[in-house]
Amino acid sequence: MIDDLSVSAVKTSEGPEGITVLVVDDERSNVESLEKIFLKENMRVLVANDAKHALEQVRSHRVHVVLTDLMMPGTTGLELLRAIKQVQSDVEVVLMTAYGSVEAAVSAMREGAYDFVEKPLKRVTIVKSVRKAAERGRLLEENRSLKDEIKALTKREMVGSSVPWRRVIEVATQAAPSTATVLVLGESGTGKELIARYIHDKSARARGAFVAVNCAAIPETILESELFGHERGAFTGAVTKKDGRFAKATAGTLFLDEIGELSPQVQVKLLRVLQEGEYEPLGGNTVKADVRVVAATNRDLLAEVQAGRFREDLYYRLNVIAVTAPPLRARREDVPLLVDHFVGLYAKKNGKARLVVARAALDRMLDYAWPGNVRELENVIERAVVLSRGDTLTEQDLPDQIAKAPASAPRSIDFTVGTPLEEIELRVIKETLKHTKGDKSLAAQLLGISTRTVYRKLDGVDGSFEGAGDPAKPSA
Numbered sequence: 001m002i003d004d005l006s007v008s009a010v011k012t013s014e015g016p017e018g019i020t021v022l023v024v025d026d027e028r029s030n031v032e033s034l035e036k037i038f039l040k041e042n043m044r045v046l047v048a049n050d051a052k053h054a055l056e057q058v059r060s061h062r063v064h065v066v067l068t069d070l071m072m073p074g075t076t077g078l079e080l081l082r083a084i085k086q087v088q089s090d091v092e093v094v095l096m097t098a099y100g101s102v103e104a105a106v107s108a109m110r111e112g113a114y115d116f117v118e119k120p121l122k123r124v125t126i127v128k129s130v131r132k133a134a135e136r137g138r139l140l141e142e143n144r145s146l147k148d149e150i151k152a153l154t155k156r157e158m159v160g161s162s163v164p165w166r167r168v169i170e171v172a173t174q175a176a177p178s179t180a181t182v183l184v185l186g187e188s189g190t191g192k193e194l195i196a197r198y199i200h201d202k203s204a205r206a207r208g209a210f211v212a213v214n215c216a217a218i219p220e221t222i223l224e225s226e227l228f229g230h231e232r233g234a235f236t237g238a239v240t241k242k243d244g245r246f247a248k249a250t251a252g253t254l255f256l257d258e259i260g261e262l263s264p265q266v267q268v269k270l271l272r273v274l275q276e277g278e279y280e281p282l283g284g285n286t287v288k289a290d291v292r293v294v295a296a297t298n299r300d301l302l303a304e305v306q307a308g309r310f311r312e313d314l315y316y317r318l319n320v321i322a323v324t325a326p327p328l329r330a331r332r333e334d335v336p337l338l339v340d341h342f343v344g345l346y347a348k349k350n351g352k353a354r355l356v357v358a359r360a361a362l363d364r365m366l367d368y369a370w371p372g373n374v375r376e377l378e379n380v381i382e383r384a385v386v387l388s389r390g391d392t393l394t395e396q397d398l399p400d401q402i403a404k405a406p407a408s409a410p411r412s413i414d415f416t417v418g419t420p421l422e423e424i425e426l427r428v429i430k431e432t433l434k435h436t437k438g439d440k441s442l443a444a445q446l447l448g449i450s451t452r453t454v455y456r457k458l459d460g461v462d463g464s465f466e467g468a469g470d471p472a473k474p475s476a
C-alpha cells in the first residue's frame with residue numbers, strides 16, 4: 001500500500017525531533033509500515049489498532065499528531081477525532097481516507113481535523129502533512145504561552161501618576177538592579193506585592209522565579225522547613241527530602257510577605273542567610289543561597305523592634321532599601337486612573353462592553369477614604385462591572401458606604417514625609433476649594449490667607465501637577 005517500504009530504521013522511543021505521532025489503523029501491516037516511516041523521520045511513534053486503544057494512548061502520552069484511518073470497524077475516524085479533542089484539545093489530527101471518500105474527509109476538516117491524505121498513501125505526502133500538523137501545533141502552543149505572558153504583564157501594570165506613586169516607582173526602579181534586600185512598607189492593599197514583582201521584573205533576576213511566601217499564612221511550626229527545606233527523616237513525618245522556598249527561588253527573588261509575623265527562631269535563621277548567604281535545611285548540610293529577598297509588612301516594624309518582638313539586627317538587614325507604598329487617600333488623583341484601569345480589566349474579564357463612569361459615581365469614589373486601599377477599589381469596580389445592566393457605571397452600582405458618603409465631607413490629606421512644601425500648599429488649597437465647591441473667598445477665609453493669594457498660588461500651577469481639586473475624568 002505504501003510506495004516506499006525500504007526503510008530500515010532502529011526504533012527510537014525518544015524521538016529526538018520532539019514530535020510524537022500516534023498511528024491508528026485496524027490494518028496491522030499498514031500500522032507497521034507507517035511506524036517505520038516516522039521512526040526514520042526521528043519521531044516518536046505510538047500505535048493503536050482501534051479507537052479505544054487510540055484514546056488510551058492520547059490519555060497517557062503527550063501526543064502531537066494523530067494519523068488515523070477514517071474507516072475502522074466499530075467507529076469512524078470522525079468519532080475518534082471528536083473524542084481525541086475532548087481529551088487533548090491541542091492534538092492535530094490527520095485522516096487517511098480511501099479513494100472516493102473525500103466528502104467524509106471534508107466534514108472531518110470542519111470538525112477540526114488538520115488535513116487528510118488519500119490512500120494509496122505516498123510516503124512524502126504523509127510525512128509532509130504530519131510535519132506541517134506538528135508545526136501548526138507548536139505555533140499554537142507558542143502563541144498561547146505568549147498570550148499568557150502578556151496577560152500576566154498587563155495584570156501587573158502599575159497604574160498611577162501622582163507624585164507619591166511616582167516616587168515609589170522611582171525608588172523601586174533604582175533598587176531593582178542591585179542585589180540589596182528591599183523592605184516594602186504600607187497599609188494593606190496598597191500594592192506591596194505588585195511593587196515586589198516590579199522590582200523582580202526590572203532586576204537581572206527577572207528570568208528566575210518570583211517565589212512569594214505569606215509568613216502569616218503558614219503555621220509557625222512548619223514555616224522553617226517550608227522556607228529552608230528538610231532532609232528525609234529530619235523530623236517525624238519527613239518521609240522524603242523536600243526543597244524549601246529558598247531553593248525554589250534560586251537565581252530569582254523570594255518575596256517574604258507579612259515579615260512582621262516571623263517567630264524568633266525563624267528570624268535568627270533568616271538573619272543568617274541575609275548575612276552569610278547560606279543556610280542549613282532541617283537535618284541537612286550547609287547550602288549557599290542565591291536569592292534576592294524582598295520583604296513586606298503592613299506593621300510598623302520599628303515599633304515591633306522597640307516592643308522586643310522583632311530583632312533589631314534583622315530589621316536593619318532587611319531595611320537596606322525601603323519603599324513605602326502610600327495609602328490611596330494620600331494620592332486621590334490616582335483614583336480616576338485606577339477606576340479606568342479596573343473598569344477596562346473587568347469588562348474584558350467578564351466579556352462586557354467597557355462601561356462609562358458617571359461623573360457623580362466618580363465623585364463619590366474621590367470622596368471616599370478607601371481604608372482597604374487599591375484592593376478595596378479593585379473589588380468595588382469588579383462588583384460594579386458584574387452587576388451593572390446598562391452601559392454606565394452609576395452611583396447605584398457602588399456599595400452603600402461609598403454611594404451614601406456625604407458629598408464633600410471635610411477630610412484629611414495625607415502626605416509622605418519629605419513632600420516639598422510648595423506641593424503641600426497647593427494640595428491643601430485645591431482640597432479646600434473642592435470642599436467649598438469652588439468658592440475661593442470662603443476657601444481663603446478657611447485657610448487664613450487673602451483671596452488674591454489663592455488666585456496667585458493657583459496661577460502658578462503648570463498643567464503637570466494634577467491636584468485632586470479637578471480630577472480628570474477617565475476616558476471611556
Ligand SMILES: Nc1ncnc2c1ncn2[C@@H]1O[C@H](COP(=O)(O)OP(=O)(O)OP(=O)(O)O)[C@@H](O)[C@H]1O
Pocket residue numbers: 155156157158159160186187188189190191192193194195298341374375378
Ligand atoms: N498602582 C496599582 N496599579 C494597578 N493595580 C494595583 C496598584 N496597586 C495595587 N494594585 C492591585 O491591587 C491589589 C492589591 O495589591 P497587592 O496585593 O500588591 O497589595 P498588598 O499591599 O500586598 O496588600 P496586602 O497587604 O493586603 O497583602 C492587586 O490586585 C494589585 O494588582
Ligand SMILES: [Mg+2]
Pocket residue numbers: 192193257
Ligand atoms: Mg500582599
